[in-house]
Amino acid sequence: MADLAVRYGVGVRRPCEATEFPRATHNYKPRHESQEASRMRLRKLATDRVRYGYRRLHVLLLREGWAVDVKRVHRLYGLERLTLRRKSPRRRVSSRHRDDRPAVEAADQAWAMDFMSDALADGRKLRVLTVIDLFTRESLAIRVGVRFTSGRVAEVLAEVARGRGAPSELRVDNGPEFTGKMLDLWAYLNGVPLDFSRPGKPTDDGFIESFNGRVGEECLDQGYFTDLEDAREKVEAWRIDYNEVRPHSALGYLPPRSSPQPRPGRRPPRPTEKLSFSRSNFPGQVSLYEAFPPEQARRIAERLEIHHTPKHGAWLNVAEIELSVLSRQCLDRRIGSMDELEREVAAWEEERNERRVETRWRFTTADARIKLHRI
Structure with a gap:
């Protein structure tokens, strides 16, 4: 013009x-919302927690009340050049999968232990013992010392077990601290079987190796330890932050101690509601923080047990069958307004409930498995 x-x-x-x-x-002038404040806060969080990716930073922003979705955080994360290059090691030899261990189904059913190494500012070597619960993913203990013996490892386990009981199984590698007589004696007296990983196969204990990676990247590599006591204080502060603040992706981005996992000796959790969704309709618990205030979203997440239908398997969800019946019986004609649509759907629902109509499931379990195998 x-x-x-x-x-x-x-x-x-x-x-x-x-x-x-x-x-x-x-004459229209576009109005762009200023994102400088959210960029500054994202930059500050990324500076404090260097190894956090954009998803964990997004959860932290939602907890603080920022109205940002994960796509915006991802875009700002890239604009601020906060991404870190990941090194993908090349597989040099072929391998076959080991038979999986039985799944852990309760707290204190299985613990895992491992050692890490670091150094003080004056060059003295440090040894770091880590202990985690494989079900709750909680860090039970991180001990820092110059030298660990089998007896010292047994003392740490006894200290942890004093407050919550001994585990049903203990997974360790073949290090001398774990194969010593004192640890073997403690395990025998407490009835705890030791499950040793195969020599040269750290992937047998993938959970503890992953946890050690987080300890190294987020704590040891970021810290400067002047003496042994300083190292112990900083490592313990990180452990508390990990258990109570840090979002954990395997727990729906909730901290280990706030995730709704049953624990012996504690009040049982509130009953959960089982819901079935396709991934496109409900991407995960993070979407709850986008729709509700943080505290309310956490309460809802603790009560929900989400089951995602498999890809190309929407017909497994009974709700999909109900929607198809609704489209054939009620939505098969043109409806003039939203109010009329709501009245029609409400009347159809009321009439269907009065007649107590049930959805006829046309697939047995065997038929469903056959169809999924063909897809």
Whole structure:
């Protein structure tokens, strides 16, 4: 319109009238919401927690009340150049999968232990003992010392077990601290079988190896330890933050101690509600924080047990069958307004409930498995 106005020496109104172009559209000025505040907060969080990715930073922002979705955080994360390059090691030899261990189904059913190494500012070597619960993913203990013996490891386990009881199983590697007589004696007296990983196969204890990676990246590599006591204080502070604040992806981005996991000796959790969704309709518990305040979203997440239907398996969800019946019996014609649509659907629902109509499931378990295998 501006070009036509300049070419014919007239105002903008006449070209708009001649071309039937709304002047309001021509005069519209886009209003961009300032994102500087959220960028500054994201940058500050990423500075404090260097090894956090954009998903964990997004959860922290939602907890603080920022109205941002994960796509915006991902875009700002890239604009601020906060991404870190991941090194993917090349597999040099072929391997076959080991038979999986039985799944852990309760707290204190299985613990895992391992050692890490670091150094003080003066160059003295440090040994770090880590103990985790494989079900709740809680860090039970992180001990820092110059030297650990089998007896010292047994003392740490006895200290942890004093407050919550001994585990049903203890998974360790073949290090000398774990194969010593004192640890073997403690395990025998407490009735705890020791499950040793295969030599040269750290992947047998993948959970503890992953946890050690987080300890190294987020604590040991970021810290500067002047002496042994300073190292112990900083490591213990990180352990508390890990258990009570840090979002854990395997727990629906909840901290280990706030996740709704049953624990012996504690009040049983509130009953959960089982819901079935497709992944496109309910991407995960993070979406609850986008729709509700943080505290309310956490309460809802603790009560929900989400079951996602498999890909190309929406027919397994009874709700999909109910929607298809609704579309055939009620939505098979043109409806003029939203109010009329709501009345029609409400009347259809009331009439269907009065007749106590049940959904006829057409697939047995065997038939469903056969169809899923063919897809």
